[in-house]
Amino acid sequence: MxxxxxxxxxxxxxxxxxxxxxxxxxTSVTILPTDLTETRPLExxxxxxxxxxxxxxxxxxxxxxxxxxxxxxxxxxxxxxxxxxxxxxxxxxxxxxxxxxxxxxxxxxxxxxxxxxxxxxxxxxxxxxGPHNMPVITDPAEVHKDLALATLSAITHATNPSVEAILKAMTNVLRDTSAALANPIIELIAQGMGKHPAAELWRKLVAVDLSFYKSPLSEELRDEGRAEGEARRAAEDVLAVLVERGIDVPEEARERITRCGDPETLRHWLRRAVTAPSADEIFADE
Structure with a gap:
C-alpha cells in the first residue's frame, strides 16, 4: 500500500x-529516510x-x-x-x-x-x-466571589489604564483574607506584573494596604522602606549641619544629597559637612 x-x-x-x-x-522527488526516531535528546x-x-x-x-x-x-x-x-x-x-x-x-x-x-x-x-477577553474586575465583591480568577484577570490586565483600580480591589479583599491564602496571591501578582509599571504600583499597595502580612514580598518592601527612611533622615542631617554652619547649599548639591539612597555615603558626607568650607567640598574625594 x-x-x-x-x-x-x-x-x-x-x-x-x-x-x-x-x-x-x-518536478523532482527525493526519497527520504523513514526513521523518525530522535537521534539525540531534544528538550x-x-x-x-x-x-x-x-x-x-x-x-x-x-x-x-x-x-x-x-x-x-x-x-x-x-x-x-x-x-x-x-x-x-x-x-x-x-x-x-x-x-x-x-x-x-x-x-x-x-x-x-x-x-x-x-x-x-x-x-x-x-x-x-488575555486582555481582549478576560473581565476587568474593579469591584471587591466580584474579587471575593472568585479570588483565583480575579488574580489571573489582574495579571492579564497589567497594562490596562484601570490597573490601579483593579489592584486596589485585590488589596481590599486580601486585607480580610487569611495569610495562608493571601500570601501566595500577593507573590503571584508581583511576579505576574513583570517589568510593567503596575509592578511598582502593586509593591506600594502591598506596603500600605497589606502591611501586616508576612510574605517574602512584604518583608522585602519593609526592608526597602526602612532603608529609604534611614537615607532620608541622613540626608536631612547633612543639610541641617551645613545650614547651622551658615554654609550656602546650591540647588545642585541639595538635590544630590536628597536623592542619595545610600545611608553609608550620607554618613560619610555628614562627617565631612562638620568641617567642609563649602557644600561642594563634602563631595571632594569622590
Whole structure:
C-alpha cells in the first residue's frame, strides 16, 4: 500500500486528482529516510501541565503557556506538545495560552493550519486568555466571589489604564483574607506584573494596604522602606549641619544629597559637612 509510492513517486498527483484534490505535479522527488526516531535528546518544556479529571469521566490534559510576545516558531512547538501528549498519555490534550498584550493574544488565538492549503493535515487552535477577553474586575465583591480568577484577570490586565483600580480591589479583599491564602496571591501578582509599571504600583499597595502580612514580598518592601527612611533622615542631617554652619547649599548639591539612597555615603558626607568650607567640598574625594 505504500511501497508503490517509492517506485512511482509521481503517483500521488494522479491519486489526489482522483480524490478531487488539486496538487501541483512534482518536478523532482527525493526519497527520504523513514526513521523518525530522535537521534539525540531534544528538550521541550511546556510551562504548566495538568491532568484534569472531569465529571463525565473523560480526563483532560491541560498545557498552559505564558506568552509575552509573538513568536513564529511557537505554533509548531505547540503542535508538537499536543501530539506528544496524546501519544504519551493517550488522553485528549488542550492548550491554554495566557497573554498580557492584546496583539499577542489575538495572534495566539488564530487557528494555524499545518499542511498544504488544498488539504490541511492539522489545525492548531489554542484557547487564549488575555486582555481582549478576560473581565476587568474593579469591584471587591466580584474579587471575593472568585479570588483565583480575579488574580489571573489582574495579571492579564497589567497594562490596562484601570490597573490601579483593579489592584486596589485585590488589596481590599486580601486585607480580610487569611495569610495562608493571601500570601501566595500577593507573590503571584508581583511576579505576574513583570517589568510593567503596575509592578511598582502593586509593591506600594502591598506596603500600605497589606502591611501586616508576612510574605517574602512584604518583608522585602519593609526592608526597602526602612532603608529609604534611614537615607532620608541622613540626608536631612547633612543639610541641617551645613545650614547651622551658615554654609550656602546650591540647588545642585541639595538635590544630590536628597536623592542619595545610600545611608553609608550620607554618613560619610555628614562627617565631612562638620568641617567642609563649602557644600561642594563634602563631595571632594569622590
Amino acid at each position: 505504500h511501497r508503490i509510492f517509492q517506485d512511482y513517486p509521481d503517483l500521488f498527483s494522479r491519486v489526489s486528482e482522483a480524490l478531487g484534490v488539486d496538487f501541483a505535479r512534482p 521541550r518544556r511546556v510551562d504548566t501541565l495538568l491532568r484534569l479529571e472531569t465529571e463525565d469521566d473523560e480526563p483532560l490534559l491541560l498545557a498552559v503557556e505564558a506568552q509575552g510576545k509573538k513568536d513564529p516558531d511557537k505554533p509548531a512547538s505547540w503542535a508538537y506538545y499536543a501530539s506528544y501528549l496524546l501519544t504519551k498519555y493517550r488522553l485528549q490534550p488542550m492548550l491554554l495560552v495566557v497573554c498580557q498584550d492584546r496583539a499577542t493574544a489575538e495572534w495566539a488565538a488564530r487557528p494555524v493550519l499545518f499542511g498544504p492549503p488544498q488539504w490541511p493535515l492539522l489545525t492548531l487552535r489554542p484557547l487564549v486568555a
